[in-house]
Amino acid sequence: MPRMLKPGELPDHLPRGGLVWVQGCSAWSSVVETEIAMAADRLSGTTFTGIFVPGLNPASRLLGGGRRLHGFFATPEMEAAGPAADMLPLCYADLSDHLQGLTIDAACFMVAPPDSRGICSFGPVCDFLPDLWQRIPVRIGVINPCLPRTRGTAGIPLSDFSGLIEDDRDLPAVGSGSDDATRAIAARLAGLVPDGATLQIGLGRTPEGALAGLHGHRGLAIHSGLIGDAVVDLLEAGALRPGMSVTTGVAIGTRRLYDLAGDPVFSFRPVSYTHAPRVLAGIEGLVTVNAVNEIDLFGQGYAEMRGGGFVSGPGGATDFARGAKWAGGLRVVVLPAAASGGRVSRIVPPGAGQGPVSLGRFDIDVVVTDHGLADLRGLTHDRRAEALIAAAAPAFRAALAKGWDDWRRGGRPGGASLG
Structure with missing residues (x-):
């Protein structure tokens, strides 16, 4: 049976100079974080990787002493780390393939205490590790009684761990929250989702909060990479x-x-x-609800930068957008029409969004804001721009219309119409 490690021993069980997976999301362990942070130069040259959620997992604390970070969500902290941290921009389906071809030398991950058969559950974080752990030679299990046992994925036998750590701290709490803009978006979303639909919900307060508009629906199902408390609200409302x-x-x-x-x-x-x-294509009428920071008048969504810096990564939005297309479903993007207390429009001129395009103009069917709904299906360029301008905050509509007109005139001799 694996031995319970004493405080300070973890660094001695990790391969110096190797690649080490550290579990993130809601299974982030502050005990593992502290052990690595206090390792001084004992882990110099070691690279730590995992799914580090912006604003939730303080992965930059793993740096120092010659250690490196390799992540898949860019954050201001990772940018500040300079060459000690890098980010690989992959959508989740491609990331799954990438990780299965990667040589990972060790993994530190949280599990629930073993059941009567000696099996530990991965709990509420089953994204990548269930497909990886058997090929990782050094496995450090973080046993946490606060982690719920979950169904759907086989766990890991306690005997297959190389060592164990105890961590009885509660999981991080993240509430969905709501405001006037989110409630207005929720009301509009309700009219797009039929009873019996299967929903995917993206990362962020806006798609989470928008689910409040579906409490009166019936027969819904969820197929998503991530869920939050809003799903509990749907369950308690009898919507599922x-x-x-x-x-x-x-x-x-x-x-x-x-x-x-x-x-x-x-x-x-x-x-x-x-x-x-293949799975997504088989979900008839899949409705995806994802957030972006900005959308331009072409209908392109920008989700990875804000305020001049990276705040996220591609995630799974493109996977679900393509899956919903194959399934004959609906791809919805939600966002407040303005930011910074109403001073900045989040609907912007063509190509003016910050950072790379996260969702292309062929990945979005409907844009919902607190000021309107733009159904882009079957529309010409000009009609798409008009629909998006109508969904913008009123204070910015005239400037956006002028910006579109300037682009049309500057883009082609004579300002030829795009329809």
Whole structure:
């Protein structure tokens, strides 16, 4: 049986100069974080990787002493680390393939205490590790009684760990929250989602909060890479269909969600299933609800930069957008029409969004803001721009219309119409 490591011993069990997976999302361990941060130069040359969620997992604390970070969500902290940290921009389906071809030397990951058969559950974080752990030679299990046992993915036998750490601290609590803009978006979303639909919900307060508009619906199901407390609200409102109606890879929320995560309603599956094209194509009428920071008048969504710096990564939005297309579904993007207290429009002129395009103009069907709804399906360039301008905050509509007209005139001799 694996030995319980004493405080300060973890660095001695990790390969110096190797690649080490550290579990993130809601299964981030502050004990592991502290052990690595206090390792001085004992882990010099070691690279730490994992799914580090912006604003939730303080991965930059793993740096120092010659250590490096390799992540998949860019954050201001990672940018500040300079050459000690890098980010690989991959959508989740491609990331799953990438990781399965990678040589990972060790992994530190949180699990629930073993059951009567000696099996430890991965809990509410089953995104990548269930497909990886058997090929990782050094496995450090962080046993946490606060982690719920979940269904859908086989766990790991306690005997297959190389060493164990105890961590009884509660999981991070992240509430969904709401405001006037989100409530207005929720009301408009309700008219787009039919009873019986299967929903995917993206990362962020706006798509989470928008689900409040669906409490009166019936027969809904969830197939998503991530869920939060809003799914509990749907369950309690009677909006979800009977049986196992929620399929996801990760749960990030409050104790309300974690306490229910082991219920038979929930099935936790890895990204190789939740984001697989063949699986998504088989979900008839899939409705995806994702957020962006900005959308331009072409209908392109920008989700990875804000305020001049990176704040996120590609994630799984493109996987689900393509899957919903194959499934004959609907791709919805939600965002407040303005930011900075109404001083900045989040609907911007053509090509003026910050950073790379995260969702292309062929990946978005409908844009919902607190000021309107732009259904872009079957529209010409000019009509798409008009629909988006109508969904912008009123204070910016005239400037956006002028910006579109300037682009048309500057883009082609004589300002030829795009329809």
